[in-house]
Each structure stands twice: as C-alpha cells, then as structure tokens.
Amino acid sequence: MTDLSKIRNFSIIAHIDHGKSTLADRLLEECNAIDQRIRAEQMLDSMELEKERGITIKATAATLTYTADDGETYALNLIDTPGHVDFNYEVSRSLAACEGAILVVDASQGVEAQTLANTYLAIDAGLEVLPVINKIDLPSARPAEVKAEVEDIIGIPAEESPEISAKNGINIHSVLEMIVKDVPAPQGDREAPLQALIFDSQYDSYRGVIVYTRIKQGTVRPGQDIKMMATGATYKVVEVGTMSPNGLIARDALGAGEVGYITASIKTVADTQVGDTITTIENPASEPLPGYRPVQPMVFSGVYPADGSKYQDLREALEKLQLNDASMSFELESSIALGFGFRCGFLGLLHMEIIQERLEREYNLDLITTAPNVVYRITKTNGETMYVYTPLDYPDPMEIELAEEPFAKVNLIAPQEYVGNIMELAQQRRGEFKDMVYLDANRVEIHYEMPLNEIIYDFFDALKSRTRGYGSLDYELIGYRPSKLVKLDILLNGDIVDALSFILFADNAYPRARKICEKLKDNIPRAQFEIPVQAAIGGKIIARETIKALRKDVLAKCYGGDITRKKKLLEKQKEGKKRMRTFGTVAVPSEAFMAVLKLDEN
C-alpha cells in the first residue's frame, strides 16, 4: 500500500470539447503509463462511441506513477468523469472519490454552463479546484481574459494556472507538479472498519463485475466477506488491485486513500450501484458514506426490432448492455402497431441515443424507437396515483383528476446578444423565467424552470442553433407540477398507429399535431393509393394531411447500356423498403418515428 502522503486523487472536469480526454492522455504519456504498442488516441475513452462523439460516457480511472521535482515518487490516481449533463450523478460520485479536480478551460471559449455545473459539483464535494488554461496555442486564445473570467465567475484563483496545450504537449509537466503540490493528500485510517465508495463498475465475462472504488476508511483484501450497504448484496473478495491504462494490476490489499478495483464473482452491476458503500461483514462500518442515490431513468421510449422476428435478439442485447449499465432499465411492452418490444428508461436523450447506437452497431439490430417521454404522474378520480411511463398506459381523460409533469431547473449560459433568442425559445418551451446574472461584461447566465418534457426533445439543438453554438445548458429535476396534458393519437389511412401516440401539453397540441402530420407526410413514401394522415385527441381529428397516391417511380433512362447506375438506385430503394414497417396497408420507414420529434423550425 502506498503511503497516504504519496497519494493524490484527482479528476478532470471540463466542458465538452475543451480537451479533457486529450489532457488525460498527455498526463498518462508524461508518466510513461501507456504501453507504446497499444497506444491509441484518448486511451481512457475506450468505447468506440466515446471516441467518435468526443465525450466520455463511462468513468474510468488509472494510477500514474510520477516522480516529482522534489525527488519523491507519487501515485496519482486520475478518475475520468463522464462529460454530459445526463450523467450528473455519476460525475458527483467520481468527484467524491477525489481530493482535487483539474478544471480545464478552453483559452478561447472561456467558462461555459457545463464547466460551471461541474465546478460547483466539485466545490460542493469539498475538492480543491485547480484551473488549467488549455488550447493556449490557438490564434484565438485569450488566456489572461479567461483567467480573469475564472476568478470572477467561479471565484477561484487562476493567476498561477498553467497555460497549456494538451494537444501539442505544451506545459504538461507543470500540471503534474501542480497536482502534487496543490491537491491535498487523502486522509483515512487503514485500521478502521471498511468504507469503500463505488464510483463505477464494469462487467467482464471472465471475472464478473469489476468494481471501481475509492477506499475511504479501512483496508480491503482478497478473501474478505463484503457487503454493499445500500443493496445488501454480499460477496467474497477474489482480487483487489489498481488500474493502469494497460490493464489491471493485482495487489495484496487496498487501503484508505487508495483508488483501485475489487472483483468478487459478482454477476450483475445492479448489485454494485454507483455511490454505494462497500464494507466488510466481519467488522462493518456503522454507516455508509453520504450521497448515495439509486439511479433513476428520466426518459422512456419504446424500442422495437425493425424486423419483428428479432425480438429475442433485442432482449438478449438489452440484457447484455444492462450488465454494464445499471442506469438503463427495460420492460416488456407490446404495441398493436409494432408487436413486441421494450419500454426502456434512460438518464436522458444522449444516454438513449448511445444505447440505441450500441444496440445497432454492437448487436447488429435494426430498431424502431418511439418518441421519448418523461414520466407523468396521474391522480385518478378514484384517488389512485399512477406513474405513466408510456402513452399506451395513459388513462381515459374522464378518469383523470390531476395530471402532473416533472419540472427541471435550467441554467443557460450564452453571450448577451443571444439573450433575446434564448428567452423566446424558453418561452416557447413553457419556461418560467427565474433570474439572469451577468457573468462578465459579455456573458449572462439565465435561470428558468421548465417542464422536463420540453427539454428532452430538441431543446439543446434549438439552443445551439439560436446561439450560433455559443449557448450551453445544464438542468436538474425539481419535482412534479400540475399540468394540462392530453394524449395525441396519429391515424394512418384511418387506423390509429399506437406507437406514434404521445402525451403533451394541451396548448401545444394543435400546432404540434399539424407539424407532425406534415412531417409524416414527408417521411412516408407515397403508395399506390391516397393515404390520409390524421392527428386526433380522444377521437376528435385536429389535423390532417394527405399523402397523394404514387403515380410515377421509374428510371426511364437506361440507354447506352449503363445498367450499373440503375442497379445502384434500385438497391438503395430496396434497402429503404426493408427498413419499413407495414401498418395495415401503409409502409412506414423507421426514420419517420424519429423525424416527428425534430420539429423545431429553425
């Protein structure tokens, strides 16, 4: 075990694209932690998707061995945090495993909403926050101003902050020295009862779940009987050790202050909830570490195989994904239109998109995903309270006494010239203005309270487009509030397609119904007959479009013998047709289900 005074536990926080993962890579390199043979860009982001999207989805960690200018050798535990608002809770647990956080700020972009949100999380967790100004070599860099911004807005000293370029390896050494000097060494009693914080876990088909943990008190060794204090699950420790980017390194024990892993033949990540405390059965801690919260999906959508016969494959894929992601839930659901599928719960829309993409890529499934919805709370006339996870379960309006929807507190940051645009957007989305703060001469932070439902659709995209990409967003749930809700049904050729139904705020029903009918008209290919597209509330038609009959779909030119072109065209058409579901006599491409969500006009 490493002496407490020689350990530094830190994480890196940043807005998306400000260079967090790149800096992590440079730190690993500087400590020669990455085996040259297996080096790839951004070692810590190991999922393919993470690399593509440039964001960190799962937290990971690595121990770096660093010999500092003072001649001492330190164990630096870097805990990489997820970088999206959907994963706020996971971020908070990762931060709770650290004593310090490096705040990466882009030298030209400055402080953004997410930077602020994560910084406050870090400060709340009692961490020493150390700013680093990145991308210093860009022509648009304005380090002095950005430092002043950090001091003004966040209120932490930045005068001495290293000015670096993670991309080009400039000044990385000074960051390491800062970590040794300014991140407090961990404290803890290695003889005390065990309190180990779970900040992540990952399923491995050979070892079972690998639990990533920060030992707060006591010591854990192979052979000990352990217990997860929140879930109550008990296991016998098989192995403990530390993480390096090249793999796991087994150790005899992990003691207070250290960051490492535990394996114990654990079958499911559901037993190793992020934020839970591990203790021993023999000498248990009197209470768990603070801050645990069971994960709660906030957004639900129906996930169906495009090919109905692939239902079993989808179930198996979801089961496998869940081994690694306890924050996703799924339950059997059946729709008249789509047959058997699953109602899946996600932390947010990004999480939903990630799961979908993984299902499609890693499990080679073609999916139809229905419009995501939040969880509504309905009090029925008979006094019963129910939570509605799917439009399929929405009760008859006659039975509803009170309908409520979840609200969120939203923080928006943007240059002041976009305030007008933001306010207009927020108002359209039923936002209730709270206050507005000037962060500096140019930028403002605006607070709203807004229905979660309005945020999960394309709010972030709309915000980006109305602020030319400068706006940033962060939100947190604040509870349920009464609302006027209706269920909107869509009819194709006279028949309700239940998978297209959704719940929305009554005042938005007319304009939205019109837009959805238009969208469907554009997305559903013409058939040999006319197809009416209608939107209805409780049987009353409130919008209608007509898809005209298909009269012409022919490539007449096929002369001079150039057949290849026509073949390619037909091939494309054929593939498109394969991706369609037939409802009655109407073929609907799977894209149509998602297209109806993107209704923002700008």
Place this chain on the structure above:
Amino acid sequence: MPILTKRLNKTPLGLYIHVPFCRSKCQYCDFYSLACKDDRLMDGYLDAVCAHIKEAGALAPGYKVDTIYFGGGTPSFYGADGIATILSTIRRNFDVDVNAEITLECNPDSVTDRMLGRLKAEGVNRISLGIQTDDDELLKKLGRPHTYAQAVSAYQRIRKAGFKNVSVDLMYGLPGQTLRTWTETLDHVLRLLPEHISCYGLKVEEGTPLYTYKDDANLPDDDLQADMYLAAVDLLRSRGYRHYEISNFARKGLYSRHNMKYWTGGEYLGFGPSASSDFAGKRFILSRDLQSYISGIRDGGEVMEDVQEIPLRERAGEYLMLRLRTYYGIAPDEYERKFLLPFDPLREVLAKYRALGYVGINDDGRWNLTAKGYLISNTILSELLIAQDNSLPLNRFC
C-alpha cells in the same frame, strides 16, 4: 458441314460507338459530350476508337456482330467521313453479319443529303432523329440548335436518301408543357409516319444547367408526367405502334435490335469515352473523359473503369430489372432454369400487383408490366428484388 456449324455457333454481339461531339450542349443533357469542333481532338478521337476496335476485334473471334449503334453526343455532327472510317474498321476487325442493324443518331441541324448518301452507302440502315418537341420556343429554351421545321425537313431528307427504318426521339415533362401541347406534339410527329418512336420523360440530372434553375423552370409535376406518359401510350397504340419497352414504340418487328440487347442480357461492347460494355461476363465503363481515353488507348494504359464481374445471383436481379422494362417480360421456367431460383416468391408479388392492374401476362404467357405498372416500376422491382433476396436456391441437383 463443319464450317457452317462453326459459323452458326458464333455468339451475337452488339457494338456501341459513343461519339462525344455536339454543336452545343442541351440544358438537360448529362451524357458525356463536348460542344466543340476541334479538328485535332476529333482526329485524336478517331485514331483512338479505330485502334481500340482493332484491339478488341482480336479478342472476339467467337462473336458475330449483328447490331452497331452510333450514339452520342451527336454522330451526325461529327460527320460521315469519320463514321465511315469507324465502320470500315469494324468490318475489317469483326465478323459483321450481312443483316446487321446499323443505327446512327442524328440531330436535325447536322443532316445533309451528301452525308446521308455516304452513310447509306456505308451500310447504315437505321436513323434515330432527335426531334424532342415541335415547340420552337421550347427547343430554344432547352438549348437545342434547331427548329421544328428543320426537324421535319431533316426527316424528309432521310426518307429521300432511302432509309426505311427511322426512329424519332420525343420528350415529355418539359418546362411549361401541358397534356394538350404534348398530345399535339405527338399528333404532328405521327404524320411523319416514323417506324419507331421513343418518348422520354425529362429527368433533371444533377450537374446539368437545368438542374440549377429546376425550381423556376415550370416543370410538370410527377402526376402530370404520369398523365402525359399514359396519354402517349394510348395514342401510339391506337395508331398501331407496339409498346415494346417503357419508353419505346415500334411498328411490328421494327424495334431497336441493339437496345433490346441491353434489356435481354445480350452482350455488347462499347467504344469511345463513357461507353458501357457487358462482355464475357464482365461489365465495365470506359473513361468518361476524351483526353484520358485517347491517351489511354495510345499508351496502352487503363481506359476501363468500374469493371465488375457479375455473379449469377446478381444476374438474376438484372434479369428482373431489365426484362421487365419490355413487353416480353419474364417467364417462370426460363427464370428457374437460368438462375436456379424459385419463381414462386416472385409470383406472389406479381399476382398482388396484377390484381391492381400494374402487372399483366402477355400473349406468350409471360409476366410483364402494364403502362401503369411501368410508371411505378421501381416500386414493383424493389419488392421483387426483396422477394428474390429472401429466396433459397432450388436444390434440383442434390
């Protein structure tokens, strides 16, 4: 009679010669051609094509050429001398059938009596004349360098020169065209009594001048184009033309034998830039650039692009795609014999569309598309291709 047997066994072959020169580029055209009369380039082209023909002729001893087609571009603009040189090169290097169909595309502005006489003497026996429309204003708008009166006079010269097999090209779906003006155009052209008429729906191709102003061009929509097409089919049939391919109509027996090869899986070899070939199991296209074609032939470099060997399974798809363009359509026994795939899955799709009037059965008991069916042939074909993809081979040899 071993010699006779050998001759009978030769495989028929079509030759296509792409002549990439025009007086001017039409607004809608995306065929490869150059609007110029550059003697050096034209000579370079002639040398390259003739050299290429020699090269290819040596590789095709087992073939008998029964159709030759000069397309473009505007072969008549290129002139009779060059065409004559190419034709005699073909005759020296290929075994050309005495009854071969030899077609040349002409534009009304470049047809002269002298040229026609020369072509006739060289063995050209079919002329395809690009008239497109009888509306002079529209011709001008489309960038065509002639009037309708010029087209009629060119047609009469062609007749006077003794050509007995003449085709005219017309277009519908043109800017500002109405159902009435289109049927009037057909009426006028029918008075000329051509043996063959092609009616092409205008397709706005990316990269053409028309594409840049298509939204302001007052183009008939799909529904009107469909009505125009059906009107043409009705009218031409009532005048005794057989609707033997989506866009083509002919007096009995006078269909384009060369084009028919494209739709029935016959073999053909192309010469000149951008020409396509389907020869000895391979499909390929020649370089779409005259300079690189010329230098490629001259220096023995690569002129073939996109060479594809087509597996049997894919040929089965082509069979549907191409045969169903024609009146002759597809037949269950022929299909199963050729590709060892079951016809039943296709029959299911065909029967469904037959009930709706899109598919028919011709006099020989073969499945084909009706006029209404041709109009949505891509829809029907993609469904047939899916059915084909999902079918397992017939295991008659196991």
